[in-house]
Amino acid sequence: MVKRVSTRRARARKVDTCKEATSLIIDYLNDELKPETTLSFERHLGMCSDCVAFLNTYKKTIQITQSFLRKKT
Numbered sequence: 001m002v003k004r005v006s007t008r009r010a011r012a013r014k015v016d017t018c019k020e021a022t023s024l025i026i027d028y029l030n031d032e033l034k035p036e037t038t039l040s041f042e043r044h045l046g047m048c049s050d051c052v053a054f055l056n057t058y059k060k061t062i063q064i065t066q067s068f069l070r071k072k073t
């Protein structure tokens, strides 16, 4: 009998592809990644300008949203 235990959440993830990197951006910005995953994520950014651009776009979007909310209050 094989027990299937889901360890996906607890285990640090290796970021090899852009798909993985982009799926981690929100957690990365929220500082919710494991240190190892953050390292792996940043390593991917170091060699992938596409994901850097995507991250910057994402950050900008958040900034715009936040300043918009601030203006309203």
Ligand SMILES: [Zn+2]
Residues within 6 Å of the ligand: 017, 018, 019, 021, 044, 048, 050, 051
């Ligand atoms: Zn990438």
